[in-house]
Amino acid sequence: MNAPTALDSAATMPTRFIEAKGRTLAYREIGSGPPLILCVRFRGILDSWDPAFLDALAQSFRVITFDYSGLGQSTGSASYRPERLAADAIDLADALGIAEFVIGGWSLGGLAAQVVTVQVPDRVTHLVLIGTCPPGPLDPPSEPIFLQTALKPINDLADETILFFEPESAASRAAAALSHDRINARSSDRSPPIPPETYLALLQDRAGQDIFADTAGYADFLATCGIPILVITGDHEIVFPAPNWFRLNRVWKSLHLLVLPQMGHGPQHEVPDMAADLIASFVKNRAKR
Secondary structure, three states: OOOOOOOOOOOOOOOOOEEEEOEEEEEEEEOOOOOEEEEEEOOOOHHOOHHHHHHHOOOOEEEEEOOOOOOOOOOOOOOOOHHHHHHHHHHHHHHHHOOOHHHHHHHOOHHHHHHHHHHHHOEEEEEEEEOOOOOOOOOOOOOOOHHHHHHOOOOOOOHHHHOOOOOOOOOOOOHHHHHHHHHHHOOOOOOOOOOOHHHHHHHOOOOOOOOOOOOOOOOHHHOOOOOOEEEEEOOOOOOOOOOHHOOOOOOOOEEEEEEOOOOOHHHHHOOOHHHHHHHHHHHHOOOOO
């Protein structure tokens, strides 16, 4: 399998497919360096990542994104349970012959990334979490507008600004428009959006459960595992409020918490180069203990 060249861009990188334990996983990769596997958000597909963020990461990493089982272009049975999402990332790494990797996740994908870290800690060098939450009881979102907006069948630019940016900031609104255009510039080989009947059914499958129930001692393990953990969150995080992390500052021994001002649930799309630089510096300068 030929590795992507330095001239490739996430906006044009073709989708690849690989068989893994009876299903076909759709994935894309770009760049060279330590493997970085990224788990995407709720309703996310390959084309939910801002290509500017992936291109910036590709200066330092072999960046791998994918569609979860049964969603986008991947086959198999779909689920939004973190353990099932984590299995997709691990099985993809196995299928690609990747022994060690950085695991990252955005929003729902951050839950999956934490489970991956607990399940295969010997293979994870660093854990990168964006706009997500730790295991266990959480402070609930204070703004119901998130769920009202996130469940719309189609989200336009105005919705994306509410969901992922800071609507009260002119700079953030401008960044939302630029990110929207970059994401939608890809004209072919796109993953199909997840239909409402699918994502609503997947939510119903977890109805009445905690967002990230700590059923397997995840928090205790992550507190002392020695794997460097980077959390990047906006100060106006309407899904997983940043204070959920504050209580862990001196509990999780390898936790690095960055709260970015005047930003929302998708800071890596607002400041893609800065976010990529932060991640690259973190991986370069913080070693696994």
